[in-house]
C-alpha cells in the first residue's frame with residue numbers, strides 16, 4: 208500500500224527507476240527511504256516484544272540488579288540496529304541513600320547538529336509491599352523508544368535525534384522535594400555545564416503511553432506550540448479519542464528541560480486505573496496504544512522540524 212501511494216507521487220524517470228528494481232522489494236524500500244519519500248512505519252508488534260522482554264526481568268527500580276539487566280537489554284537492542292548507547296552514569300543522593308543511576312543516550316545524526324531529544328524513563332517505582340512491574344509506567348516508554356530508534360535510524364532526519372532513556376524518574380519514597388526526576392535533572396545539569404544545551408532545540412517526553420484505554424490530555428506545563436502540533440496532528444488523523452483536547456497539569460521529566468528554556472512536551476496518560484498498583488501489568492496495556500502514539504509522533508516530526516527552521 209505504501210509503495211503504491213509513494214510511486215504515484217513520483218516523476219516519470221523515478222517511476223522508471225522503481226520499475227527497473229520492482230523485483231527486489233528491499234531495494235525499492237531502501238530507495239524510498241534514501242529519497243526521503245517515505246518514513247518507515249512504527250511497528251507496535253516490535254515495541255510489544257520489547258515490553259514483554261523487559262517485564263520478564265521483573266520490577267526495575269533505580270540502582271537494582273534488574274535495572275542493570277534492563278540496560279543490557281536496551282543496549283543490545285540498540286546495537287542490533289546499528290546504534291550505540293552511551294552511558295551517562297552518576298550516583299545521586301536519595302532519601303534511601305546514594306543510588307547509582309544511568310541515563311542511556313543514543314544519537315542519530317541528522318542534516319544539522321541541532322538536536323531534538325526524545326526521552327522517556329525506564330526505571331520502575333520501588334514498592335516493597337507488592338510486585339510492581341510497571342507495564343505502562345516505565346515499561347511502555349522504554350519499549351516505545353527502542354522501536355522509535357529503529358524507525359528514526361532509517362529515516363532521513365533534518366535534525367540530529369537524541370533518544371534518551373532516563374533513569375530515576377520515580378520517587379524513591381514519595382514525590383516531593385527532590386525525590387523524583389533524578390535522570391532528567393542530571394541530564395540537564397550536565398548539558399548546562401558542558402554547553403550542550405545550546406544545540407538542544409526541543410524535547411519530546413513519552414510516559415505511560417500503553418494504557419489499553421488510552422486518553423491523553425494536553426499538559427498545561429508543556430510548551431504550547433509543541434503540544435498544538437502533536438494534538439493537532441492526532442486530530443487530523445482522527446485519533447483525538449486518544450489525544451484528548453482537555454487540559455491537565457503534569458509534573459514529570461519535562462520540567463527540568465522547561466526550566467532550562469528548552470521547548471518540551473509530555474505525552475502521558477495519567478488517567479490510568481492501574482497507576483502505581485500491582486495491576487500495572489501486561490493485561491492493562493495494549494500494543495494498539497503504542498501504535499497510536501508512534502503514528503502521531505512520526506507524523507508530527509516534519510512540523511516540529513519546520514517550526515525549528517530545519
Ligand SMILES: [Zn+2]
Nearest residue numbers: 332344377483
Ligand atoms: Zn510512576
